[in-house]
Amino acid sequence: FKGSDKLDNGLTAIWGAESRIRAGSANLNGTTGINDSQGWNARDTYIGLKGDFGTIKAGTRMSDIVDMATGDFMNGGGDMNDTITGFNNIVRRGANRPTNMIVYESPLFSGFGFKADYDFGNSQTNNGAAQGAAASVFYKSKMFDAGIAYKHNNNSTSSAVNGSAYGAPSFTADATYDNYIVGANIKPMAGLQIAA
Secondary structure, three states: OEEEEEOOOOOEEEEEEOOEOOOOOOOOOOOOOOOOOOEOOOOOEEEEEEEOOEEEEEEEOOOOHHHHHHHHOOHHHHHHHHOOOOHHHHHOOOOOOOOOEEEEEOOOEOOEEEEEEEEOOOOOOOOOOOOEEEEEEEEEOOOEEEEEEEEEEEOOOOOOOOOOOOOOOOOOOOOEEEEEEEEEEEEEEOOEEEEO
16 A cells, blocks of 8 residues: 655655565465564555655665665666576675665756665664664666665664564674675666676
8 A cells, every 4th residue: 555645835745555465375384374574564664755855754664775776776686686586685685674764865966866774773672772874876877877885784783673573673782784785787778787
C-alpha cells in the first residue's frame, strides 16, 4: 500500500507500507512460521516529504545507501542479480535494510546527486547504543553513471545495526563496520550496460 498527498505549501506527503506473504512453506527448512521478513509492513514502511529540495523519508526496512548504489551508479551490476544467484552478495556486499532510519535523496543538479541516511538502531538492548550513517555522491548521464558510497556503523560488526523488525540490535562494544563502493556504469548502446 502506498500513496501521496499534495500539500498547500508545494510539498508532497508520501507514505508506504509493504508486506510480504508466502503461501505454503515459508522457510528453507519447510516450516511455515512467520519470520522477520514476512507479515504486515515487515518490508519497506515509511512516511516522508517530497519537494524541490529532494525527498526525505523515515521508516523501517528501507534500502540503505549501499543498497541503492546499484540503482544510482552501478545499475548494470545490480541487474545481474536477476540472472546469477548470489551476485548481489558481491556487488552490494554490506547492503541491508535497517529498521529505524531516515534517508535524504537530493534532486539531480546537472546530473549530479547525493544521498545520506542515518540508522538510529534499536533500544532493545541494555548493552549500549549502536548507530550507523552513510552517504553517496554520483553522476548520471545518458552514456555513463559514476559514483562513490560510504557507510559506517559503530558498536557493531554488522552491515545493519538492526536488520530485523523484531530482533535485538547487533551490538559489539567499540567495534565498527565500514563499507566503501567506487563504481561506474557505461551505457554504450540501448540494452547494453557495463559496470565495474
